[in-house]
Amino acid sequence: MKTSPLLALLGGALLAAQSLAAPTFIHDLDITTFDGTELDANLFVPEGPAPADGYPTVLFTNSWALEKHQYLLQAAELADNGYLVMSYSTRGFGQSGGLVDVAGSHSIADVGVLIDWLEDRYPVGKLGLAGISYGAGVSLLAAAAHPRVDAVAALSGWSDVVEGLYPNETVNLVWGTLLTASALNLDPQVDRIWSDLRSGQNIGGVLEFAAPRSALSFVDQLNTNGTAVLMSNNFADYLFKPNSMIDLYTLLEGPKKLLLNPGTHAITETLGGNDGHIWATGFRWFDHHLKGVDNGIDREPKVDMTVRISNRLEQFEDFPVTGNRSTWYLHPRLSYFNSGGLKSGAYSGWNWENRFHGGADTLAGTGIPLISDALEGFGIPVYTSMLGINGYHAIEYHSPLQWSTLKIRGTPQLDLWIVPSKPEVQLQLHLYDTDLLGLGRLITHAPVTLHNAVVGQAQKISVDFFTTSYDVPAGHLVTLAIDTEGAIYQKPEDTNYRIEVPYRSNRQSKLTIPHL
Structure with a gap:
C-alpha cells in the first residue's frame, strides 16, 4: 500500500509529538492522613499507559524545613523516564498540617497513607522512597515499617539520632540549635528533649525518644523486607556522620550500596556534588530495583568513596575497604x-x-x-x-x-x-x-x-x-x-x-x- 508523502510527514510529526509529550504534573494535592491531618503533595504521572506490572513509583520526602517542591528537577527527570513520582511535605513543614515529630510514629504512618492513596488511584508497580537529610531518615524508617517498599535512596541521612546530636556524649550545639530553631511547628516534646540533652538531665528519656527514630533499631525489619538500600553520606557532615550509617550498612543483608563523599551535611547532594555521581547512582539504583533494568549496578563494587581534596572516585567491594x-x-x-x-x-x-x-x-x-x-x-x-x-x-x-x-x-x-x-x-x-x-x-x-x-x-x-x-x-x-x-x-x-x-x-x- 502506498502512502502519500503528506500523510507520512503528518504521521511522523504525530509520533514525534507523542514521544516529546511531557508527563502530567499535578501541582497541589491535599491528602488526608490517618488522624485527619492534611498533607500537601504534588505528583508527576508519566505519559502513556502503565507497564503490565504497574508504574515504577518513587515517593520523595522533604529535608528539614523544606517542602514538596524540593525535588522538582529529580522528579521530572524520573517521570520522563516512566516513573510515577510523588513529592510531599512532611507534617509540620510547608503547607502540611500537624507538628514536626522528628520522624515519629505519625510521620512514618503518613508514608503508609500516601502509598495507599497512590495504589488506590494508579497502577503502582515496584515502589521506592528517597530523600535528603530528614527525608532520608524518614525513608529508611518507613521502609522498615512498610514491606511494600522495594528500594530506598537515603542521602545525608541518619541511622542513630544519638550519634547525630550527642556524639560520644558531647552536645552538638550548633547543629541542634539550628534544627530546633528552624522548625516553626515543632512538637513541644522535641523542645523538651533538646533541653534535657543540653542540661544533661533525663538522658534515659533522650535515649528512649531516639530509639524508635533510629534505623539501627529496625535492621531486622529491613532485612526481612529485603529492601534494596542505597546510602550516601559526607565526610565533613558533623550532624549525621558517616560512622553510624556505615554501621547500618554492615548489618544489612539485602542489596545495598554506600557512597562516601567530601562535603558537609546535604550540600553535596543538593548542589550535585561529585560531578552528579550521587543522583546518577540513585537513578541507576531505582532503574535496576524498580524497573528491572540490567544496568550492572548490582555487580559493581558496593562502596564508592571519593577522596577528599582531589575529589577522585574510588570503588571497593565492601566496608571496611582495607585491612591494613x-x-x-x-x-x-x-x-x-x-x-x-x-x-x-x-x-x-x-x-x-x-x-x-x-x-x-x-x-x-x-x-x-x-x-x-x-x-x-x-x-x-x-x-x-x-x-x-x-x-x-x-x-x-x-x-x-x-x-x-x-x-x-x-x-x-x-x-x-x-x-x-x-x-x-x-x-x-x-x-x-x-x-x-x-x-x-x-x-x-x-x-x-x-x-x-x-x-x-x-x-x-x-x-x-x-x-x-x-x-x-x-x-x-x-x-x-x-x-x-x-x-x-x-x-x-x-x-x-x-x-x-x-x-x-x-x-x-x-x-x-x-x-x-
Whole structure:
C-alpha cells in the first residue's frame, strides 16, 4: 500500500509529538492522613499507559524545613523516564498540617497513607522512597515499617539520632540549635528533649525518644523486607556522620550500596556534588530495583568513596575497604613548648606525665561552623598553623615523615590514657596533615565528653574518629592535636580543669589508622 508523502510527514510529526509529550504534573494535592491531618503533595504521572506490572513509583520526602517542591528537577527527570513520582511535605513543614515529630510514629504512618492513596488511584508497580537529610531518615524508617517498599535512596541521612546530636556524649550545639530553631511547628516534646540533652538531665528519656527514630533499631525489619538500600553520606557532615550509617550498612543483608563523599551535611547532594555521581547512582539504583533494568549496578563494587581534596572516585567491594592498619604509640613532650611523638614502637621509658588545661579554645579545630564544612566539598579544607597551637591548653603529637603517600581510608581510632582533675571533662581530638612549614589541613576529628570521670585516677578512653578518605602527601606528617573546646560543641559548665596524660609501659596510648 502506498502512502502519500503528506500523510507520512503528518504521521511522523504525530509520533514525534507523542514521544516529546511531557508527563502530567499535578501541582497541589491535599491528602488526608490517618488522624485527619492534611498533607500537601504534588505528583508527576508519566505519559502513556502503565507497564503490565504497574508504574515504577518513587515517593520523595522533604529535608528539614523544606517542602514538596524540593525535588522538582529529580522528579521530572524520573517521570520522563516512566516513573510515577510523588513529592510531599512532611507534617509540620510547608503547607502540611500537624507538628514536626522528628520522624515519629505519625510521620512514618503518613508514608503508609500516601502509598495507599497512590495504589488506590494508579497502577503502582515496584515502589521506592528517597530523600535528603530528614527525608532520608524518614525513608529508611518507613521502609522498615512498610514491606511494600522495594528500594530506598537515603542521602545525608541518619541511622542513630544519638550519634547525630550527642556524639560520644558531647552536645552538638550548633547543629541542634539550628534544627530546633528552624522548625516553626515543632512538637513541644522535641523542645523538651533538646533541653534535657543540653542540661544533661533525663538522658534515659533522650535515649528512649531516639530509639524508635533510629534505623539501627529496625535492621531486622529491613532485612526481612529485603529492601534494596542505597546510602550516601559526607565526610565533613558533623550532624549525621558517616560512622553510624556505615554501621547500618554492615548489618544489612539485602542489596545495598554506600557512597562516601567530601562535603558537609546535604550540600553535596543538593548542589550535585561529585560531578552528579550521587543522583546518577540513585537513578541507576531505582532503574535496576524498580524497573528491572540490567544496568550492572548490582555487580559493581558496593562502596564508592571519593577522596577528599582531589575529589577522585574510588570503588571497593565492601566496608571496611582495607585491612591494613598502622599503629603509632604516643610518646611524651618535654615541655609546653614542644610536641610529643607518634612512634611505631611502644613507650618504654621512665614514668612520665604531660599536662594541658581547659578554659580556652586553640587553633586546633574544625574551622568556621557550617561554612568550613561546606567549602570542604569543593576541595577547600580547614587549615591551621600547628606551630601556633597553645601548648598550655592543648597537646600535639607528630608522626614520622611520610616517605610515600599515606592513603587513609576508613575510621581512625585513638586509645588514650588520661588522669582528669574534674569529673566532667571534654576532649576535642583532631588529625591533621602537616607540611614541613607547620601548616596543617584537617583530616578528621571527634569530640568526647566524660561526665562521671574518676578524679585523679588513670583511665583509658577509646574513641573512633569520623570516617574519612584522605591522602597525606609524601614529605608531610600526621599530627594528632588534642584540646578541650570545639566551635560546634557545647563545652562543660566548668572548664577549669586539667588533663594529665601518663606514659607507662603498662599504659600505652596509641593511634590506629586504616590505609591502603
